[in-house]
Amino acid sequence: MQDLLYFLQQLINGLTIGSAYALIAIGYTMVYGIIGMINFAHGEIYMIGAYTALITITGLASLGVAWLPLILIVALICAVLVSSSMGWAVERVAYRPVRGRHRLIPLISAIGMSIFLQNYVHLAQGSRNIGFPALIQGGFQFGDPDSFQTSISYMQITIFITTLICMTALSLFISRSRIGRACRAVSQDLGMANLLGIDTNRIISATFIIGASLAAVAGLLLGMYYGSVDPLFGFIAGLKAFTAAVLGGIGSIPGAMLGGLILGVSESMTSGYLSGEYKDVVSFGLLILILLFKPTGLLGKPEVEKI
Amino acid sequence: MLEVRNLSMRFGGLLAVDQVSLDVNEHEIVSIIGPNGAGKTTVFNCISGFYCPTGGKIRFQGEEVQGKPDFKISRLGMVRTFQHVRLFSKMTVVENLLVAQHRHLNTNLFAGLLKTPSYRQQEQKALDRAAYWLDRVGLLELANREAGNLAYGQQRRLEIARCMVTEPQLLMLDEPAAGLNPAETRDLNHLIVSLKEDYNVSVLLIEHDMSLVMEISDRINVINQGRPLACGTPEEVRQNDDVIKAYLGEA
Amino acid sequence: MAAQNFKHALFCAIVTLVISYPILGLNLVAQGTQVVLEGADTATLISIVLAAVAVFLFQLFRDHIMGSVGKMPNLNPFANREPMEQSKRQRLDTIVLTLLVIGALIWPFLVSRGSVDLATLVLIYVMLALGLNVVVGLAGLLDLGYVAFYAVGAYTFALLYQYFNISFWLALPIGACLAATFGFLLGFPVLRLRGDYLAIVTLGFGEIIRILLNNMTWLTGGPNGIGGIPDPTLFGMEFGRRVKEEGNTLFHEVFNISYSGNHKIIVLYLITLVLALFTALVIRRFTKMPVGRSWEALREDEIAARSLGLNRTSVKLSAFTIGAFFAGFAGTVFASKQGFISPESFVFLESAIILAIVVLGGMGSQIGVILAAVAVIILPELAREFSEYRMLLFGLAMVLMMIWRPQGLMPMRRIHIELKKQE
Numbered sequence: 001m002q003d004l005l006y007f008l009q010q011l012i013n014g015l016t017i018g019s020a021y022a023l024i025a026i027g028y029t030m031v032y033g034i035i036g037m038i039n040f041a042h043g044e045i046y047m048i049g050a051y052t053a054l055i056t057i058t059g060l061a062s063l064g065v066a067w068l069p070l071i072l073i074v075a076l077i078c079a080v081l082v083s084s085s086m087g088w089a090v091e092r093v094a095y096r097p098v099r100g101r102h103r104l105i106p107l108i109s110a111i112g113m114s115i116f117l118q119n120y121v122h123l124a125q126g127s128r129n130i131g132f133p134a135l136i137q138g139g140f141q142f143g144d145p146d147s148f149q150t151s152i153s154y155m156q157i158t159i160f161i162t163t164l165i166c167m168t169a170l171s172l173f174i175s176r177s178r179i180g181r182a183c184r185a186v187s188q189d190l191g192m193a194n195l196l197g198i199d200t201n202r203i204i205s206a207t208f209i210i211g212a213s214l215a216a217v218a219g220l221l222l223g224m225y226y227g228s229v230d231p232l233f234g235f236i237a238g239l240k241a242f243t244a245a246v247l248g249g250i251g252s253i254p255g256a257m258l259g260g261l262i263l264g265v266s267e268s269m270t271s272g273y274l275s276g277e278y279k280d281v282v283s284f285g286l287l288i289l290i291l292l293f294k295p296t297g298l299l300g301k302p303e304v305e306k307i
Numbered sequence: 308m309l310e311v312r313n314l315s316m317r318f319g320g321l322l323a324v325d326q327v328s329l330d331v332n333e334h335e336i337v338s339i340i341g342p343n344g345a346g347k348t349t350v351f352n353c354i355s356g357f358y359c360p361t362g363g364k365i366r367f368q369g370e371e372v373q374g375k376p377d378f379k380i381s382r383l384g385m386v387r388t389f390q391h392v393r394l395f396s397k398m399t400v401v402e403n404l405l406v407a408q409h410r411h412l413n414t415n416l417f418a419g420l421l422k423t424p425s426y427r428q429q430e431q432k433a434l435d436r437a438a439y440w441l442d443r444v445g446l447l448e449l450a451n452r453e454a455g456n457l458a459y460g461q462q463r464r465l466e467i468a469r470c471m472v473t474e475p476q477l478l479m480l481d482e483p484a485a486g487l488n489p490a491e492t493r494d495l496n497h498l499i500v501s502l503k504e505d506y507n508v509s510v511l512l513i514e515h516d517m518s519l520v521m522e523i524s525d526r527i528n529v530i531n532q533g534r535p536l537a538c539g540t541p542e543e544v545r546q547n548d549d550v551i552k553a554y555l556g557e558a
Numbered sequence: 559m560a561a562q563n564f565k566h567a568l569f570c571a572i573v574t575l576v577i578s579y580p581i582l583g584l585n586l587v588a589q590g591t592q593v594v595l596e597g598a599d600t601a602t603l604i605s606i607v608l609a610a611v612a613v614f615l616f617q618l619f620r621d622h623i624m625g626s627v628g629k630m631p632n633l634n635p636f637a638n639r640e641p642m643e644q645s646k647r648q649r650l651d652t653i654v655l656t657l658l659v660i661g662a663l664i665w666p667f668l669v670s671r672g673s674v675d676l677a678t679l680v681l682i683y684v685m686l687a688l689g690l691n692v693v694v695g696l697a698g699l700l701d702l703g704y705v706a707f708y709a710v711g712a713y714t715f716a717l718l719y720q721y722f723n724i725s726f727w728l729a730l731p732i733g734a735c736l737a738a739t740f741g742f743l744l745g746f747p748v749l750r751l752r753g754d755y756l757a758i759v760t761l762g763f764g765e766i767i768r769i770l771l772n773n774m775t776w777l778t779g780g781p782n783g784i785g786g787i788p789d790p791t792l793f794g795m796e797f798g799r800r801v802k803e804e805g806n807t808l809f810h811e812v813f814n815i816s817y818s819g820n821h822k823i824i825v826l827y828l829i830t831l832v833l834a835l836f837t838a839l840v841i842r843r844f845t846k847m848p849v850g851r852s853w854e855a856l857r858e859d860e861i862a863a864r865s866l867g868l869n870r871t872s873v874k875l876s877a878f879t880i881g882a883f884f885a886g887f888a889g890t891v892f893a894s895k896q897g898f899i900s901p902e903s904f905v906f907l908e909s910a911i912i913l914a915i916v917v918l919g920g921m922g923s924q925i926g927v928i929l930a931a932v933a934v935i936i937l938p939e940l941a942r943e944f945s946e947y948r949m950l951l952f953g954l955a956m957v958l959m960m961i962w963r964p965q966g967l968m969p970m971r972r973i974h975i976e977l978k979k980q981e
Contacts, residue, residue: 032754036754038754038757038758048581051586052580052581054586054593055580055581055584055586056580058593058594059595062594062595078580081576082576082577082580082581085573085576085577086577088573089573089577093957094957094960094961097961098960098961098964102964103753103754104694104921105917105960105964106960107700107757108913108914108917108956108959108960109956109957109960109961111910111913111914111956112914112952112954112955112960114953115907115910115949115952115953115956116953116954116957117953118949118953119949119950119953120581120950121581123946123950124581124582125581125585125586126585126586130586130588130593131588131593235906239761239765243758243762246755246758250754250755277769277772277773278773280765280766280769281766281770284759284762284763284765284766285766287758287759287762288747288748288759288762291748291755291759292747292748295750295752295755296752297755357864357865376864377864377865378865378866378867378868381864381865381867382867386866387865389861389865393859393861393865394859394862395854395855395858395859395863396858396859397854397858398851398854398855398858402851405848406851406852406855406863406866406868409848409851409852409866409867409868410867412848413848414847416844416847416849419843419844419847419848419849420840420843420844420847469866470866473866473867
């Protein structure tokens with residue numbers, strides 16, 4: 001019974017982290033699907049979202065605001081605002097001028113942007129990690145109070161629900177709205193979409209903004225969950241989210257969600273049963289294994305070369 | 308030499324090639340013709356190993372080769388050209404031909420680094436072979452020019468020379484006359500026939516240009532919408548009602 | 559038109575404010591256990607506002623500004639000259655290179671110790687960049703985990719010395735071959751992946767190696783690394799003040815000169831120079847051999863290459879393995895130079911820097927790569943006062959280089975194999 005509870009705990013933790021990874025992974029997968037480039041700076045956008053949320057919360061606290069829902073909503077709005085603006089700006093400044101060139105060029109530009117943003121926040125806010133208040137506390141436990149108890153915290157539930165809402169909203173948006181349709185068109189054939197009068201630049205910007213907003217949400221959620229932020233944690237999270245996106249099949253939004261969950265669960269299982277040190281090794285190992293058998297990822301479409 | 312039986316290729320819901328069969332014997336020029344979109348290039352891609360056919364058998368010199376990867380099929384003696392010329396454009400003309408001979412060269416790293424006599428001999432032989440074929444297709448003066456800078460007709464000939472330098476048994480040409488003017492097409496005719504006669508190479512070609520096809524083919528296969536429509540000598544095919552209907556539509 | 563421009567300019571300015579003010583203008587400061595918000599100092603606030611204004615003005619008058627930039631005379635006086643005939647160019651290259659090498663041999667005796675030390679580091683990066691050039695520039699494979707092979711070379715030497723007392727010169731080929739083996743093993747399963755997937759997988763490998771090095775403390779010393787790595791000896795002579803190994807003589811005793819700390823540094827520099835030259839020459843030789851031609855063919859048009867019998871996996875594997883080999887070389891030298899290595903030296907940022915050097919130098923071009931290595935390593939050293947902003951500027955420079963000169967400092971001019979006229 002104990003073992004089952006322990007397993008369940010790892011599962012719950014894994015799904016929680018996994019859904020947050022999924023939120024970040026969507027940003028990678030949408031950008032890749034639409035312009036075929038790896039947005040290396042996306043992890044930093046997530047990190048900036050987390051920092052902005054923290055700044056807002058601290059600011060509101062010092063103004064004496066105490067009503068939790070208000071704090072969260074304002075923090076969310078501010079984080080989304082700043083992250084989307086940053087995402088938009090990065091696309092305009094670093095990616096648009098080099099779009100369409102040989103693959104390596106946007107990649108280097110993205111890596112450069114990632115380094116730039118990491119140091120930007122480092123210089124502005126210092127390099128040590130800063131505590132993030134755990135605003136949502138408590139949860140339920142079940143199991144025997146004398147031995148192991150599985151707990152689900154309200155924070156975890158919040159993460160699940162928020163992620164679910166975001167995913168549903170995104171799916172509806174992509175399938176129903178005009179811009180969503182345009183996104184799908186552009187991701188299939190940029191040239192053609194252009195010829196049909198779709199303002200592809202605007203759609204591409206929209207993609208970056210959507211990805212950045214979701215990353216900001218993840219920033220707020222994970223900031224509260226982990227309890228701290230530092231300028232470098234975006235890179236690691238970004239790498240994991242990108243791994244998740246590739247695992248699920250890059251370019252596929254359901255793939256990003258699936259990949260995120262799988263990655264989260266594998267990490268937490270490794271931490272729980274082997275050792276926390278090796279969880280990244282297992283994650284990458286999993287990626288390599290899956291790519292060996294499904295080179296385009298789990299839900300990725302196999303490419304047929306046109307000869 | 309080449310036996311294709313009931314070849315099928317399905318892409319998801321689309322059956323691009325449906326039960327196509329054809330033969331190519333020694334010392335023969337066989338053509339595949341058909342309206343656009345009939346699946347001719349797909350057949351080529353299946354035979355040359357770029358696609359893995361979803362059904363059917365392909366035998367080359369008695370050996371089953373369907374599903375084998377492209378580079379292995381090329382090494383067995385079947386090489387092909389492409390509908391849109393695929394050259395190594397930043398490399399020179401002669402270098403294109405050297406790459407094609409990769410298999411016959413001494414690729415031992417140390418031999419190359421130390422410039423051993425055997426290495427130098429093989430490189431020289433490769434250059435000589437390249438020079439021979441360039442001369443044969445009339446591109447010798449352009450040997451040191453970047454392949455991308457050649458005129459279209461010259462690029463086409465280079466592609467053929469590049470195939471020939473691998474000493475193939477079956478040469479597969481995908482629309483070799485596309486974009487050529489009548490004079491160039493005539494030269495191409497002569498070239499292909501001489502490849503058959505003088506070098507004992509069989510040729511399988513896809514073409515739209517009827518004059519070329521009718522003049523040099525020993526046999527013609529007609530494909531329409533992925534399905535075989537007719538097969539026979541140029542005379543037979545020219546008079547086949549189904550073929551006429553397919554090309555010109557119902558009266 | 560003007561109204562649109564105005565709106566757009568205003569929008570950009572607002573975005574600038576949004577992305578700068580919260581992060582730059584409001585600092586999170588820890589006061590005891592609490593975290594509070596402090597407004598930033600006036601200078602920062604003013605610069606934020608100025609930045610927004612600058613962006614506004616730039617966007618407003620963008621067409622005029624870009625127009626006049628286009629009309630500026632070309633700064634490069636050689637831009638419109640006819641390209642030189644190949645044999646002449648090769649002779650010129652050889653002359654220039656010989657002069658450079660002679661200069662490089664004489665130079666260390668004339669300058670300070672610190673400069674020579676820095677130059678050795680530059681040469682190590684040159685080796686790394688030349689090796690990565692084979693993978694990325696010549697074969698066109700996106701490798702983001704090159705640092706893993708660098709680490710293998712370094713740790714091999716460190717461990718071989720620690721357990722078996724193996725000297726530098728023996729460890730050099732062993733380390734390189736081991737790195738090449740890793741390259742082969744790692745490359746084998748993944749090289750058939752498409753470009754971007756290959757990128758993330760190689761990045762993953764790099765991280766896996768680093769994490770393993772960090773955690774397998776029983777073997778690698780974990781985060782504390784391994785120290786006591788010796789300098790190279792030459793013909794049994796050591797270059798320190800006292801003999802560390804039994805049976806070795808001391809350089810300054812053998813030649814009857816007074817000991818100087820410079821000896822060690824200069825010798826290491828010269829050895830690295832020789833190795834770097836070796837690397838450059840071998841790789842250059844490879845490009846003229848069938849193996850180099852196969853890399854290029856595969857990069858130019860993979861489908862055509864396959865149709866001619868080139869096995870894509872073998873070709874990619876050869877590039878990957880050879881690239882790894884030279885990383886192993888560089889790793890061994892690095893270990894010897896530092897005397898101490900730890901996983902900290904082998905983070906992803908290193909792979910990114912090496913990649914940046916390759917792209918900056920103009921993929922495929924050897925001279926360009928050398929110039930770029932010099933620029934990337936030396937410039938930050940020169941800008942010492944800005945050390946805080948070093949990485950910031952580095953990131954910015956990467957972005958700007960890609961926008962303004964993506965073909966690199968010296969875009970590669972191929973050396974063709976020529977058909978000689980037979981008379």
